[in-house]
Amino acid sequence: MTEAPRFLRPVTTPSADVGMAVTFEAPLPLDCGRELAPFTVAYMTYGTLNADKSNAVLICHALTGDQFVASDHPLTGKPGWWITMVGPGKPIDTDRFFVICSNVIGGCMGSTGPAEVDPSDGNPWGLNFPVVTIPDMVRAQKRLVEHLGIDKLLAVVGGSMGGMQALQWAASYPDCVRAVVPIACAARHSAQNIAFHEVGRQAIMADPDWQGGEYLLHNTKPAKGLAVARMAAHITYVSEMALQRKFGRALQNRDAKSFQFTPDFQIESYLHHQGASFVDRFDANSYLYITRAMDYFDLAEEHGGQLSDVFRLNSARFCIVAFTSDWLFPPVENKRIAHALNAVAAQVSFVEIKSDKGHDAFLLDEPEMFATVRGFLNHAAQDLS
Amino acid sequence: MSELRPDLAAIAAMIRPGARVLDVGCGDGALLEHLKTKNVDGRGIEISQANVNACVARGLAVVQGDADTDLVDYPAQVFDAVILSQTIQATEKPRAVLDHLLRIGRRVAISLPNFGYWKVRLSLLAGGRMPRTNTLDYSWWATPNIHLCTLADFVDLTRECGATIVEAHALNDNGTTAKMNPASLTHGYLGPNLFAQGGVFLLKKS
Numbered sequence: 001m002t003e004a005p006r007f008l009r010p011v012t013t014p015s016a017d018v019g020m021a022v023t024f025e026a027p028l029p030l031d032c033g034r035e036l037a038p039f040t041v042a043y044m045t046y047g048t049l050n051a052d053k054s055n056a057v058l059i060c061h062a063l064t065g066d067q068f069v070a071s072d073h074p075l076t077g078k079p080g081w082w083i084t085m086v087g088p089g090k091p092i093d094t095d096r097f098f099v100i101c102s103n104v105i106g107g108c109m110g111s112t113g114p115a116e117v118d119p120s121d122g123n124p125w126g127l128n129f130p131v132v133t134i135p136d137m138v139r140a141q142k143r144l145v146e147h148l149g150i151d152k153l154l155a156v157v158g159g160s161m162g163g164m165q166a167l168q169w170a171a172s173y174p175d176c177v178r179a180v181v182p183i184a185c186a187a188r189h190s191a192q193n194i195a196f197h198e199v200g201r202q203a204i205m206a207d208p209d210w211q212g213g214e215y216l217l218h219n220t221k222p223a224k225g226l227a228v229a230r231m232a233a234h235i236t237y238v239s240e241m242a243l244q245r246k247f248g249r250a251l252q253n254r255d256a257k258s259f260q261f262t263p264d265f266q267i268e269s270y271l272h273h274q275g276a277s278f279v280d281r282f283d284a285n286s287y288l289y290i291t292r293a294m295d296y297f298d299l300a301e302e303h304g305g306q307l308s309d310v311f312r313l314n315s316a317r318f319c320i321v322a323f324t325s326d327w328l329f330p331p332v333e334n335k336r337i338a339h340a341l342n343a344v345a346a347q348v349s350f351v352e353i354k355s356d357k358g359h360d361a362f363l364l365d366e367p368e369m370f371a372t373v374r375g376f377l378n379h380a381a382q383d384l385s
Numbered sequence: 386m387s388e389l390r391p392d393l394a395a396i397a398a399m400i401r402p403g404a405r406v407l408d409v410g411c412g413d414g415a416l417l418e419h420l421k422t423k424n425v426d427g428r429g430i431e432i433s434q435a436n437v438n439a440c441v442a443r444g445l446a447v448v449q450g451d452a453d454t455d456l457v458d459y460p461a462q463v464f465d466a467v468i469l470s471q472t473i474q475a476t477e478k479p480r481a482v483l484d485h486l487l488r489i490g491r492r493v494a495i496s497l498p499n500f501g502y503w504k505v506r507l508s509l510l511a512g513g514r515m516p517r518t519n520t521l522d523y524s525w526w527a528t529p530n531i532h533l534c535t536l537a538d539f540v541d542l543t544r545e546c547g548a549t550i551v552e553a554h555a556l557n558d559n560g561t562t563a564k565m566n567p568a569s570l571t572h573g574y575l576g577p578n579l580f581a582q583g584g585v586f587l588l589k590k591s
Binding site: 317319335338339342343345347348349350351352353354368371372374375376378379380382383 | 405426428434437438440441442443444445446447448449450458459460463
């Protein structure tokens with residue numbers, strides 16, 4: 001049942017671990033009313049599951065992340081996206097914990113998504129793929145966790161969209177998770193968040209090579225549109241101060257302004273690079289689907305807007321981490337979750353880390369974040385033994 | 386476990402086993418950790434990130450926040466007791482903070498330094514300079530203690546807030562505590578208001 005995942009693009013780093021994939025025949029019910037059957041979840045694991053299966057930590061990735069959290073990416077050859085957080089001796093210590101990370105449903109790194117083949121007609125799904133939500137992603141992860149024989153996770157950890165999934169885990173499966181670590185996230189996507197995503201989606205769809213979403217059939221790729229989407233999004237991941245410090249008004253490889261529209265400023269060429277390298281590893285339709293899933297996220301919606309009610313009688317412990325300069329998911333949104341948990345007497349800690357690196361801080365070297373996560377997980381594991 | 390600060394020990398003695406407690410300004414979590422031995426279900430608010438991290442590593446549930454701004458978000462009467470130790474004098478709006486504490490908790494345990502302590506009085510009277518004592522060891526321009534008061538002043542504030550003093554203890558400068566009669570604090574010249582370095586009070590809404 002478990003095999004190696006198929007990737008849309010050929011593996012360029014043959015030495016890298018490509019991970020595993022499991023295909024479930026039983027349908028996955030989706031929030032939109034449709035279901036996916038069969039569906040595949042591609043994943044990586046690190047460390048060893050202990051005898052009583054109590055040391056499993058699920059890591060949830062962000063919008064453009066994947067399952068390669070702590071090992072080289074087989075397509076790009078780059079180190080894992082959270083190598084500072086996850087690994088032997090790291091805050092999420094793979095010498096102690098069994099770490100699982102899976103590609104989300106709707107993604108493009110081996111899990112079922114719009115770039116995969118629709119079994120009904122043998123063509124890529126494209127826009128025929130159902131719109132998926134954060135709860136759908138978590139539902140698929142739950143199937144994977146069950147497949148691995150785990151009843152209860154020690155922890156679910158994630159930043160940004162990964163944090164949304166961590167919160168959703170606590171809401172959907174309160175008895176299956178002991179500790180929850182949502183980092184730099186929110187219980188709902190704000191109007192501003194949705195607005196930025198819509199800019200990205202419109203950039204993709206405005207690219208003639210998008211071909212109404214059927215570019216894979218036409219052997220084209222909306223590279224320009226996807227690159228613009230990434231450029232716009234990237235601005236939201238960093239703080240104004242960090243951009244100013246890193247680039248200021250410095251010119252790129254020239255002494256004077258060119259009086260043309262080629263990139264004069266370093267910040268322009270940096271964004272171009274961000275866009276260009278992104279299109280090599282990411283599927284444009286996946287970007288549409290996953291941004292949509294984030295837009296639809298509103299944990300309190302089912303509870304008449306009462307976030308506290310989501311967590312009533314929840315026995316999990318929570319550690320919420322925010323960064324002061326994150327304007328995409330500002331501390332106040334993170335704190336809202338802490339207050340909601342407090343209101344129902346859940347076990348919650350909240351840490352607001354001083355950083356000028358913006359939203360991306362959660363992926364970067366932030367010693368206070370590492371200390372917080374390490375201390376919290378150590379204690380969660382300790383209370384168990 | 387290291388020994389608790391005398392005011393914290395006095396507060397700990399006021400907390401019933403198994404109670405739900407919110408410690409506002411919980412520092413490194415020493416009191417909350419101690420209260421675990423009484424099966425207390427404790428939560429904390431702490432402004433310093435280093436302290437919050439220390440608490441999280443101890444397995445305590447602590448929210449980084451500010452008593453002046455964040456208490457408003459806590460629902461009414463969810464805690465059996467709310468603790469505020471050596472913090473009220475550092476808040477921007479002590480009256481508002483105390484009102485919130487009385488709203489959030491069925492009991493409020495509070496410790497504070499006494500600016501009416503004879504050494505403080507003497508230091509100002511004789512030295513003519515802002516007092517610096519063991520418990521208030523800051524230059525006037527660097528002190529976080531922006532709203533100091535005497536125990537008698539504090540008793541006035543509890544009345545303003547519609548609170549009843551359930552228990553009161555004097556904190557002596559040798560580290561001992563002694564039960565005091567709140568009535569002895571109504572005039573400020575003598576009694577505990579002169580001889581106590583600080584006070585510990587258990588309040589409830591009248």
